[in-house]
Amino acid sequence: MxxxxxxxxxxxxxxxxxxxxxxxxxxxxxxxxxxxxxxxxxxxxxxxxxxxxxxxxxxxxxxxxxxxxxxxxxxxxxxxxxxxxxxxxxxxxxxxxxxxxxxxxxxxxxxxxxxxxxxxxxxxxxxxxxxxxxxxxxxxxxxxxxxxxxxxxxxxxxxxxxxxxxxxxxxxxxxxxxxxxxxxxxxxxxxxxxxxxxxxxxxxxxxxxxxxxxxxxxxxxxxQHCRSITEMVKWIIKHSLAGGRPDIQTIAREIGMSNRTLQRRLSEEGTSFKSLLTQTRHDQAREYLRDSSLDIKEVAFLIGYEDQNSFYRAFHLWEGDTPSNWRIEHVGTSPIN
Structure with a gap:
């Protein structure tokens, strides 16, 4: 299918x-x-x-x-x-x-x-x-x-x-x-x-x-060639982040599977929903931070965080640095808060 x-x-x-x-x-x-x-x-x-x-x-x-x-x-x-x-x-x-x-x-x-x-x-x-x-x-x-x-x-x-x-x-x-x-x-x-x-x-x-x-x-x-479930789940997560934090029930419903079937298919491909959610958020955070027109609050919202502090904590776990400092190092612009 x-x-x-x-x-x-x-x-x-x-x-x-x-x-x-x-x-x-x-x-x-x-x-x-x-x-x-x-x-x-x-x-x-x-x-x-x-x-x-x-x-x-x-x-x-x-x-x-x-x-x-x-x-x-x-x-x-x-x-x-x-x-x-x-x-x-x-x-x-x-x-x-x-x-x-x-x-x-x-x-x-x-x-x-x-x-x-x-x-x-x-x-x-x-x-x-x-x-x-x-x-x-x-x-x-x-x-x-x-x-x-x-x-x-x-x-x-x-x-x-x-x-x-x-x-x-x-x-x-x-x-x-x-x-x-x-x-x-x-x-x-x-x-x-x-x-x-x-x-x-x-x-x-x-x-x-x-x-x-x-x-x-x-x-x-x-x-008509089957796509990998991993690719599909990541794509749906990416396009759903700004509306909040997508859960596995929402994603499973999107692609017409039960939660259990989706979990099993992801496991067969060596990953999990939680891992893909974190990975997608991390990837999108880096992408948005490269856009100097977006302030940090906007970036946090766009990847599904309700408050800026939660985003800061998550980003520090991913990169070992704050979003503002990461932006200065990789984009060369002053932080926009």
Whole structure:
């Protein structure tokens, strides 16, 4: 099983929010994350879900939030994985490419089935036991229809849409999808007219696909190799420190394991969670101290210490010196306290 808790933020996501008149700082604060997350190209699953939930909480109605953001993305801001779909030969080709390359940006997983006059696309979650925020589900399914409309240049409609959770004003969603919308279903599913899948894309670009597809296929192959648990745990700890001191329960939940299984896997790789937490904090402390624009209190916070004195004691154990003196020796600047 490939373990992946690294989520690429959609290219243009923050620009899309600005186009809607939403301050990105408001979303981040609502998500209770550090403002530096805005410049992070990759986040953890928990952070990804928190950002989407914060966006939902800032909207007056979830249905409006779904439609606004699904239609706000300019094609120029599409990431390569979506560009291969937008420039596909037809709608069927586009949907299959979306499902294939969605693996590069979990946690959403698309299951496509063609039967009779219908094509159903069901959304599931991969690499996490926690379902994503309802608004993320809504935007994902809405964008799949938006992709068909933009690619074909036709006002396509869905046949039926099902959501497992409330999505705000159902009438607003039905007007957008052009079909009945059911709330409280046992799945999240978009049902399209199968005949629409044969519609050619006016945006078809064979030359661009010849460039993008080999690169994406190579990335997909590399990702499907199992990563070491140690590497994954360190990465999640690093990106969770500013929110407090992450515990093994949080990390295990992130990568879809029980605490006991995670402890055993780390032991097999010759380490422990406590050791990785200490090592990551130490590494990050050194990195942040090299940035002379950060004062010591900020560094302490960024690596999960609630007070400066605790950080001083820990750093002295690691380096045998104070953070201020270490900074002077290695950066050559006066201490900033």
């Amino acid at each position: 490939t373990i992946n808790s690294r989520i690429k933020m959609p290219l243009g996501f923050w620009d899309g929010l600005r186009q809607l008149g939403i301050a990105t700082q408001d979303v981040v604060r609502k998500a209770r994350l550090p403002l530096t997350i805005i410049t992070e190209p990759v986040v953890t699953t928990a952070q990804y879900f928190a950002i989407w939930q914060a966006y939902s909480n800032l909207m007056d109605d979830a249905s409006k939030g779904i439609i606004k953001l699904a239609t706000a993305f300019e094609t120029a801001h599409y990431p390569p994985s979506v560009l291969t779909a937008y420039h596909a030969r037809d709608y069927r080709d586009a949907l299959n490419r979306m499902a294939r390359y969605k693996q590069l940006c979990p946690p959403e997983k698309l299951l496509i089935t063609e039967e009779g006059e219908d094509c159903t696309i069901e959304l599931e979650w991969s690499y996490t036991n926690q379902p994503g925020p309802p608004i993320l589900v809504g935007i994902t399914l809405a964008f799949l229809l938006e992709l068909g409309r933009r690619g074909t240049g036709q006002p396509l409609t869905a046949n039926f849409v099902e959501f497992s959770h409330p999505m705000g004003d159902v009438k607003t969603l039905e007007d957008y999808f052009g079909c009945p919308v059911r709330i409280g279903s046992n799945c999240n599913r978009l049902t399209l007219h199968r005949r629409d899948l044969d519609c050619p894309f006016v945006s078809y670009n064979a030359e661009l696909l010849e460039i993008l597809i080999p690169v994406l296929d190579q990335s997909l192959g590399e990702q």
